[in-house]
Amino acid sequence: MPLLLTVPDLACSACVANVTQAVQAVDASAQVTADPKTKQVSIVSTAAVAAIESAIAQAGYTVAERSHS
């Protein structure tokens, strides 16, 4: 089940690349799909949710909401 995060400051494809890199720094095999229009980031990873969220925060983005789909 992918982890679904809402990241309101996801504005463009550069943000998508930044967030993807941040998550893949935690788990190199993570599958990250992010859409600047919906502000949703879908992540398939075995890494801990807290580790993923803190990596995204350290990249300069805010995680507003989290849900498992």
Ligand SMILES: [Cu+2]
């Ligand atoms: Cu951007």
